[in-house]
Amino acid sequence: MGERGELGEKFEGSIGGSAFTGTGRPSRTFPQGRVCAEDGCDTRLSIYNEGRYCSRHEPQATPRMRGKKIA
Ligand SMILES: [Zn+2]
Numbered sequence: 880m881g882e883r884g885e886l887g888e889k890f891e892g893s894i895g896g897s898a899f900t901g902t903g904r905p906s907r908t909f910p911q912g913r914v915c916a917e918d919g920c921d922t923r924l925s926i927y928n929e930g931r932y933c934s935r936h937e938p939q940a941t942p943r944m945r946g947k948k949i950a
Contacts, residue, residue: 906927908926909924909927909929911926913931915931915932915933916932916936917936920932920933922935922936
């Protein structure tokens with residue numbers, strides 16, 4: 880068959896190719912009024928923050944957000 884393999888490649892390709900390039904794409908915005916998902920943290924998230932956490936709690940795997948370097 881091989882259908883699954885093709886589908887998987889296609890899926891990964893479209894994700895990596897369009898979602899995280901960060902260049903030439905209009906800014907995506909997110910609903911206002913969201914707060915950090917960390918328990919006990921009620922920091923408001925920016926509408927431009929695609930994550931679920933505030934800058935203090937966001938996972939460190941996140942590649943450069945605003946020129947800020949971690950570690
Ligand atoms: Zn937080």
